């Protein structure tokens with residue numbers, strides 16, 4: 365009987381090409397070994413993966429993000445109430461943007477958005 369996957373993590377592993385271990389020289393019968401003694405070492409796994417119940421599991425991808433708002437709530441509300449992207453009008457109320465506008469700069473007063 366050959367080695368089973370658990371043999372590589374067993375304290376009884378003989379690390380020999382001719383002998384599996386002293387208790388089961390020819391290997392354990394079946395898919396598991398009654399004398400398995402975990403060596404306590406963590407299995408190597410690639411970045412972004414983790415062993416869960418002897419199964420290699422891909423961890424969700426996480427990105428470093430900074431969601432701290434740069435503006436206060438009232439500044440955000442001010443933009444929301446006056447920016448032409450929401451109103452369609454220049455904040456100085458001197459120009460109504462066409463629907464095919466290319467940017468939010470006002471051609472009349474020079475406001476830049």
Ligand SMILES: [Zn+2]
Pocket residue numbers: 454455456457458459470471472473474475
């Ligand atoms: Zn304007």
